[in-house]
Amino acid sequence: LYPELSIEWFAWNRQWAREIFSFSLFATLITFSTTLILYSDSLVIGVYLPAAEITLFSIAASLTDYARNLIRGISTTMTPKASATELTGAAAIATMTVRATRFATLLLLPIGVTFWLRGAAFIGLWMGPHYAAASGAVLRILTLAMVFYAASQVLGASLLGLSRHKWLVPVFIAEAVINLALSILLVQRMGLVGIAWGTTVPNLVTSVVVFPWLARRLMGVPLRTYYFESWLRPLVAMAPFAAGTLLVERYWQAGNLASYFVGVLLVMPLAAAGAWAVALNPDERQMVVALARRGFGAGRAAAESAP
Helix, strand or coil: CCCCCCCCCCCCCHHHHHHHHHHHHHHHHHHHHHHHHHHHHHHHHHHHCCCHHHHHHHHHHHHHHHHHHHHHHHHHHHHHHHHHHHHHCHHHHHHHHHHHHHHHHHHHHHHHHHHHHHHHHHHHHHHCHHHHHHHHHHHHHHHHHHHHHHHHHHHHHHHHHCCCHHHHHHHHHHHHHHHHHHHHHHHHHHCHHHHHHHHHHHHHHHHHHHHHHHHHHHHCCCHHHHHHHHHHHHHHHCHHHHHHHHHHHHHCCCCCHHHHHHHHHHHHHHHHHHHHHHHCCHHHHHHHHHHHHHHHHHHHHHHHHCC
């Protein structure tokens, strides 16, 4: 297919080989550490608690993992985008990354608020009433880490695109070790909830303390800017949605999953309104309007061309 291509075993560049393998080594260590963070809890439960407790924990953990998958849609695009933007300067990368962290947190917060306030009710309808209390308590704790982790995941993807991810290796290894040690310590005192705190506490420290420091050191993002854009603006924007969700939980007694999601949909306009008023900049509002008009125009054209 490509006769001009030839393979020569001794015509290789030592510098390129070092760059490729060092990049891959650090990325592999990060993947190993994050896998240990996410899945070591089941091993701890199996050792110190009855095996049935694994199911109670996995119900909550799987929900937060599904939510994180939404953020991966943003973070995975940040890696090549950061690489492509590197030539335009550090300021452009910092601006792009901070904006993406705000969007990621904004996307995850409605799910986090729903998990925190109505997660136990959902688990009761989904898996059965006997799972609601235990799995709901674990879900509420894990949600704290999930919400703050959104911005960190985007920042980590940007550092990967800049080939500066070696800074993340000791962070994730330390978090994995502390997570395991803290879970073993707390499970003997607090049971299933202790394992949830053993996972959440080191993750919060990493997200709230370490990653903002890395953003300042490696990208020049001021701490005030990082905290304000990544968390404060989205949190304020979701306050009306949180209030509406609390009212729904108090006065909307869902009897099945369909009724539950109707209650969620009823308060979603509050999330959109808060995001529009607080979390989006004027240029971002214009972008949303342009996208809406484009989508409406495409839908109208398709309807008119249909037989």
